[in-house]
Amino acid sequence: MREQSLNLLAQLGGIDEQYIDEAGEDIPAKKKVHWLRWAALAACLAVVIVGGGILTGVIPGLPIGGVNPSAGGSGVDPAADGPSTFMSYAGPVFPLTLREENDAIMAERNVTLDFAPWIRTWWSNEDEANSRNGLTEEERQEVLARYNEWFPEGGRWQSSSDILVTDSYTLTNTSDQDQKLTVLYPFAGGLYNLGNVRPTLRLDGVALDTALHSGVGAAVSPEGGGDVLSHADCWEDYRDALADGTYLRNALKGCPDLSGTKVTVYEFTDPWGPEKDDEAGLPNPSILAAFHQDVEHSRVLSVGFNGGYYGWDTGEMKLEFSIPRPGERDYAFRLIVVGEDIQDLVTQGYASGGGWDGGDPIEAGVTVTRHEADLEEVLRQTAWDIYGNWDADFVPGVDFETYYGLLKSWLVTDGPLSDAGRYGGGALEENIVLAQARVFWLEAEVTVPAGGSVELTASMRKEASCDFYCAHTKNQGVYGYDLTTRLGSNLHCAAQAATLEDRGQIVIVRQNYGFDLENGVKTVPLTEEEYYLEVKRAPEG
Amino acid sequence: MEDSAIVELFWSRNSQAISELQNKYGGVCQSVAARLLGSVEDGQECLNDALHRVWNTIPPQRPRSLRAYLGKIVRNLAIDRWRERSAQRRDGEVASLTAELEDCLPAAPSAEAVAQGNETAAAIDRWLGTLSKEDRVLFVRRYWYGDRVDELAKRRGVSPNNLAQRLFRLRSGLKRALEQEGVIVCANRV
Incomplete structure (x- = not known):
């Protein structure tokens, strides 16, 4: 964790009170304190991962250490000889x-x-307003008015570093x-x-x-x-990473091939339930899937599920998702079980989220199908489900195969299929490959x-x-x-x-x-x- | 009771001001701290400390929004407390939030003369002002109130993946805005 991002979090505290009040009116339909459960479970998860080594021998993993405690500091006096140690380090230009x-x-x-x-180039307020895509003319005029207020000279000089x-x-x-x-x-x-x-x-x-x-x-x-x-934070870190050639060899080797690993897949399709009705006080309903997992011999990857309760000590797991409303994009709801199959899977509709906390059961349902598959095959489909939901300009220049390959690498070296398994909750949307x-x-x-x-x-x-x-x-x-x-x-x-x-x-x-x-x-x-x-x-x- | 009335109680040194403030905004502010720290007890302690500080600062202050005033103090106290914790105890949403906010840190400040750190919030304000209300509320709920992504997704009836994308895009937008304004993120407090 970088110190400066914590500083930014702190400085965000100083935003205009009108925005705090505005967002303060955005109150959850039903107050629950789910974070407590999640936080406690995260702590339990760490113990399980360290002690378990669940999939050793099934999928190869690499050892992962902790966060570099020295990262983020500005350790060199600029007045001294030698290069600075930068907090945001862009890396050197490398040789061919x-x-x-x-x-x-x-x-x-x-x-x-x-x-x-x-x-420096001149960027007019008109340029600013016109650069914002998807605005109505009224919204564009609002942006223009704001910038005319902030930059009454009609624009500002700007440049790149x-x-x-x-x-x-x-x-x-x-x-x-x-x-x-x-x-x-x-x-x-x-x-x-x-x-x-x-x-x-x-x-x-x-x-x-x-x-x-x-x-x-x-x-x-x-x-x-x-x-x-x-x-x-300095070029020596890149030197260390590249020194013995392993990093390059791994890059050239490409992403891991996960074919040959048989998994059990549960697809949740056609969820139904009462429609959300704000005026009647009916929140958007959710489907909860409860099952028993042998945590010593299996990992469960999920996609589409909003949250969950992970009973790592008992094996009792509860994952849930909101039923999509009409007109929402299709999205996959899927569990991928690696290792021993889960047991006693049941589903139940709830008026809102948090069914594991004893929410209000409702008449709702979902079609659940189970089949066996190859991990490579089902993971590719799942990655596509995630990637396909991105807008075209979400991460320019990133094609699916690059994303998918790095997702797999992350899964087995750093993610839920690794021994490190920091993200053992298994939600594939929570991968960090974009930011690494x-x-x-x-x-x-x-x-x-x-x-x-x-x-x-x-x-x-x-x-x-x-x-x-x-x-x-x-x-x-x-x-x-x-x-x-x-x-x-x-x-x-x-x-x-x-x-x-x-x-x-x-x-x-x-x-x-x-x-x-x-x-x-x-x-x-x-x-x-x-x-x-x-x-x-x-x-x- | 209206905020202005509660402020008048503070100015008249009437201790009822504390209970009125706690009744009106104590819950939401304690929740913010508790989310950030992952502990109800720590959240309660932050709220208690914050109420004490409010008592000591009104007067001379006369805040327009008591929710924002108390909330800012609680939030700062929570982040201070999180900083002071040993690495082993750093649970709660702060870890997630700071990891996400790394996306917002300018890759480098603009080559323009950089703004001072205490202008960061002002720059963020200007950027927030350019957003649609929906996006602005979403950003503030996540990074000021510390709401979880899955909670926000559920509240909006979208998948966490979609919501995470929107947050990613907002963070990227903030990063660009900070770069354009030459803002650097400083250690000093606003």
Whole structure:
């Protein structure tokens, strides 16, 4: 857990009271205190997972450590030599590598760091209002009126702290035979920002078709500090994650194949019950499914269920979902039992949620069917049910296969099918694959003719690293961009150089490149393993 | 009793003000703290401390909304208490909420001159003002009142998956807004 997100939670407390009051009128139809049960059960779950090792031998799991206690701090005095330790660390720019090392290929690398996105552009209030999709004209006018009040000059200047990185390689074939290469270009990010940070690879100016390989989020620190990348705050964390090559090998290996694991599937279809009637005080009814689970020998994955009661000590489980109202999108309600089948499954309708607390039973029902299936098959369908419910622009650039593969990886390394099993409740919608930090690799095929050269270029937006504290750090307004020259690369590079396109936007706070803006030194050779550039916006005028 | 009347009781140093305030808003505010901390008892203690602080700050304060005034104090006390807990005891919704709010932290503040930390809430206010009422209430219920996702989904008759998507989109929107306004999230309190 990052300290700054806790700070944000605290600062959210200071929002305008009108919004607090407005939301205060949104009162639950029936007051229940379900969280108590959930919190207690979460504690029980932790004990069960640690002691149980339920599926060991059924599905391979990886050891997962705890949260890195040092993550999130701003541990380096900016006045001291060396790079800062940033609270929000975007990861370095990595060097190109080859799937198979090739002694016949010699490379020269030229990296350009372009601060063009820092140039301020005018964003009018009209632009702001027009950028909001799905508004009625009346709503658009409301937005415009608000922004005209806040920015009476008619708009505001804005800019990005991203930079444009062009990472170019001249690949020379020193042999007398054509060399077919499989190149791998790494970059840091997550599914959540993949659409923004995914590079484009070009060969002699022509865009290449690329395949995406995703690092599995659980890159475990050699010191046992947990998922290194999710809590990375300096380039060394990426070095640790990539050092022995396991992380890359796992990414290239692809997602786990879960076929061959037989599971029992319960489908809940055609739920029915009395319609919600606010005026009559009838809340939307729900269906509760109660069953007995042998918690030592099975795991239950669910989709569509809103909540539940998990009796880990007794095996008595109760999951429920709200009956969809007419016009709502179809959604799957499904239990997937891995291991020993559940027993004594019964369903009951309730006037509202919380049937496990002794709610009000009602006339309602659902058709339950049971069949056996292959885990891979039913999981793919279930992942599609989740993915298919997303809006088109929910996570741009993320295709289903990428999402599904990472979902499976998460399930067996970090999720409910792993020994760690922190999410043992089994609700598949609660997966965290979108938010996990990773290293991705773009793979492409390149042929370098005998005795000839080609120009391979990766172009991308690179987000900045920064420190969120304003009260306790001198790094306010400082943005960092790191670059590595050899990390994870087997490419033989004869020379590397970096060029800074500062666009008159920056003041260099600290660096080890050797750029000298005053004296016009903007291209420098790279000989160290890691470079850092930390800058502030140049004063106006 | 109207808020203004309760405030007058505080100003006249009438101890009935405490019981009136507790009767009117004690339940919801205690629930907020209890949700955040995962403990009814801790929630009650936060409420008691908050009522004491209200007594000590009115006068000179004259809040317009007592629900917001008491709620903000209770919420801050709950988060303070959560911070002070050992890692082993950090249950309750705070853990979930902070994990979700990591999505809102700007990847980096804008290259514009950054706003001060105490302007974060003001920036969030401006962003909330751009939302539809439905989205605004949803966001505030989740991240101010600490309502669970499944509770909110049930209340709106949608699946938790759909609701989680909406929350994700709202968090992304807040992140963009904070970046555009050059806001950084600071350790100091609002």
